[in-house]
Amino acid sequence: MKSSKDIIERVMAIVFLVCGIIAIAAVFAICVYMFISGVPAITQIGITEMLFSSVWEPTAAEPHFGILYIILTSIVGTMMAIIIGVPISVLTAVFLAEIAPKKLAAVVNPAVELLAGIPSVVYGLLGILIIKPLMYRLEMAIFANSPDHQMTGGANLISAVFVLAVMILPTVVNVSRTSMKAVPAHLRSSSYALGATKITTVFRVVIPAAKSGIITSIVLGIGRAIGEAMAITLVAGNAVNLPFPFNSVRFLTTGIVAEMSYSQGLHRQALFTIGLVLFIFIMIINILLSVTLKKAGEAGEE
Amino acid sequence: MKKLVSLILAGVLGAALMTGCGGQSTEQSADNGASTGTTTESTASGTVSMNGSTSMKKLVEAACETFNAQYPSIKAEGQFTGSGAGLEAVANGTADIGNSSRALTDEEKAKGLVENIVAIDGIAVVVDNANTVTSLTKQQLADIYTGKITNWSEVGGNDGSIVVIGREAGSGTRGAFEEILEIEDQCAYAQELDQTGAVLTTVSSTPNSIGYVSLDVLNDTVKAVSIDDVEPTVENIKAGTYSLQRPFVMATNGEISAQSDAVQTWFDFMASEEGQAIVESVGLITVE
Numbered sequence: 206m207k208s209s210k211d212i213i214e215r216v217m218a219i220v221f222l223v224c225g226i227i228a229i230a231a232v233f234a235i236c237v238y239m240f241i242s243g244v245p246a247i248t249q250i251g252i253t254e255m256l257f258s259s260v261w262e263p264t265a266a267e268p269h270f271g272i273l274y275i276i277l278t279s280i281v282g283t284m285m286a287i288i289i290g291v292p293i294s295v296l297t298a299v300f301l302a303e304i305a306p307k308k309l310a311a312v313v314n315p316a317v318e319l320l321a322g323i324p325s326v327v328y329g330l331l332g333i334l335i336i337k338p339l340m341y342r343l344e345m346a347i348f349a350n351s352p353d354h355q356m357t358g359g360a361n362l363i364s365a366v367f368v369l370a371v372m373i374l375p376t377v378v379n380v381s382r383t384s385m386k387a388v389p390a391h392l393r394s395s396s397y398a399l400g401a402t403k404i405t406t407v408f409r410v411v412i413p414a415a416k417s418g419i420i421t422s423i424v425l426g427i428g429r430a431i432g433e434a435m436a437i438t439l440v441a442g443n444a445v446n447l448p449f450p451f452n453s454v455r456f457l458t459t460g461i462v463a464e465m466s467y468s469q470g471l472h473r474q475a476l477f478t479i480g481l482v483l484f485i486f487i488m489i490i491n492i493l494l495s496v497t498l499k500k501a502g503e504a505g506e507e
Numbered sequence: 508m509k510k511l512v513s514l515i516l517a518g519v520l521g522a523a524l525m526t527g528c529g530g531q532s533t534e535q536s537a538d539n540g541a542s543t544g545t546t547t548e549s550t551a552s553g554t555v556s557m558n559g560s561t562s563m564k565k566l567v568e569a570a571c572e573t574f575n576a577q578y579p580s581i582k583a584e585g586q587f588t589g590s591g592a593g594l595e596a597v598a599n600g601t602a603d604i605g606n607s608s609r610a611l612t613d614e615e616k617a618k619g620l621v622e623n624i625v626a627i628d629g630i631a632v633v634v635d636n637a638n639t640v641t642s643l644t645k646q647q648l649a650d651i652y653t654g655k656i657t658n659w660s661e662v663g664g665n666d667g668s669i670v671v672i673g674r675e676a677g678s679g680t681r682g683a684f685e686e687i688l689e690i691e692d693q694c695a696y697a698q699e700l701d702q703t704g705a706v707l708t709t710v711s712s713t714p715n716s717i718g719y720v721s722l723d724v725l726n727d728t729v730k731a732v733s734i735d736d737v738e739p740t741v742e743n744i745k746a747g748t749y750s751l752q753r754p755f756v757m758a759t760n761g762e763i764s765a766q767s768d769a770v771q772t773w774f775d776f777m778a779s780e781e782g783q784a785i786v787e788s789v790g791l792i793t794v795e
Contacts, residue, residue, distance in 0.1 A: 261676075262692050263676050263677065264676045264682070265691065265692040266692075333712075338712075341713065341714075352657055352668075354668075355654070355657070355671070356657075356669065356670045357697045357698065358670035358697060358709070358713040358715075360697070360698045442699070443699040443700065443701075444696045444698065453697050453698055463700075463701045464675050464676055464677050464701070466677075467675070467678055467679065468676075469561070469587075469677070472677060
């Protein structure tokens with residue numbers, strides 16, 4: 206009997222090892238594949254021509270593959286979504302973790318968690334039905350007398366930013382709330398003992414103590430925003446322009462989605478290169494995340 | 508220990524069962540292949556090599572698929588290097604058929620190339636139903652898409668900035684539209700959508716917008732605009748009066764009757780009911 210137990214132990218150890226290797230192999234294969242398929246276009250087009258030129262005309266007689274505006278759009282769009290979404294999310298987290306009466310929290314909490322489970326294309330549909338017409342009206346009001354502005358019909362950067370801002374809410378709220386809940390009660394008690402009000406305690410004690418968790422949540426939010434394609438492809442307009450609020454814009458993700466189906470040759474390879482650029486961005490964000498987590502861990506030990 | 512042995516046994520048995528099934532199913536599919544082979548009556552054998560227009564890729568690939576299944580002794584295949592290159596290839600004999608998404612020039616015809624039109628590609632220009640503009644000239648249309656005209660009042664409509672909607676780079680419809688209007692890569696799009704359906708829904712829901720779609724998907728959620736006062740209908744396209752159209756040509760060096768049996772079989776197939784059905788299935792208009 207003992208020996209059969211031993212064998213089961215060993216077999217299971219191998220099963221777990223294989224599972225672990227599958228994950229590593231997948232990451233490794235994706236890395237290698239992205240570089241193999243993304244690099245040829247760079248060598249053919251030239252890295253400066255590709256990254257620092259703004260003309261994207263992949264099917265012209267003399268094709269141009271400049272993705273500067275596309276990169277800028279991804280960066281600016283994500284930053285704007287974070288600027289709008291993070292204050293709302295963190296304050297929601299404060300409300301849920303510190304202020305809300307238990308009964309109300311029991312309603313709001315599942316609602317926020319449900320928000321995280323909604324497929325991204327549904328956010329895009331809501332964007333088309335609600336945000337796009339609103340933004341078109343706003344656009345017509347603002348640019349009524351400026352013939353130089355190209356009307357986008359509401360499919361522009363600002364619409365995409367609003368959709369992204371809503372999409373990152375659940376990620377940021379959930380992670381921030383968890384980290385605030387984890388702040389030891391004695392810190393709050395000490396603050397109250399010193400005569401601080403609830404609000405002062407939240408902003409001077411709880412949030413600073415939960416800082417690392419909140420930063421993690423923001424980085425996760427950035428990751429979600431920069432990698433999102435489906436929702437914003439429906440509301441961003443997809444023309445290559447400088448990322449101004451009422452311009453039709455193309456993100457790194459939507460650039461790939463929009464042109465993959467009919468592209469061929471160098472054009473297709475250039476789309477893979479856009480994928481590589483996006484991949485590198487997300488790698489940087491992940492490295493930032495692990496660095497902040499490590500720092501937070503060290504701070505916790507002190 | 509016992510458990511383990513039985514487990515292994517079960518595994519071996521299972522594997523044996525699977526391979527048994529696998530063998531059977533391949534035999535079966537081989538039978539099927541043979542039976543379909545015998546049903547077609549083809550005397551010709553050989554290859555049909557085509558070269559040319561990328562816009563015709565969908566048509567050629569769909570036709571090749573059905574053709575090769577029906578005539579196993581003939582192998583038809585296409586390369587897609589552009590209309591000009593395709594016509595050159597057929598002229599110098601490296602291809603049997605040159606696919607061209609434009610009419611042949613007199614110079615090309617003088618070389619002995621024969622223009623066999625197999626299908627017509629038609630494009631409709633659409634606006635939202637509330638728009639009062641019913642007709643545009645080709646020049647106005649080109650100016651709208653290149654950004655020279657930005658307000659509907661400039662073309663006889665109500666005051667309102669035009670929202671210019673088009674397809675993504677690489678789309679055949681976009682290629683055809685820009686080629687016919689001679690505005691390749693000069694277009695200033697406000698929205699580049701990656702599906703015909705998306706163009707229709709966006710135009711129908713966006714006041715003051717304009718878009719283009721292939722003729723076969725038109726419906727009443729949008730309003731099709733006449734070009735130079737000619738309505739976009741299949742009849743007008745066949746009559747040649749509607750200008751947003753282009754022929755899909757399969758050019759041969761000399762008349763079809765002078766070609767190899769395999770190539771003649773190909774043209775018979777394209778003219779047959781089945782071939783015409785393929786033309787319609789990829790959104791094109793038949794010649795008849």
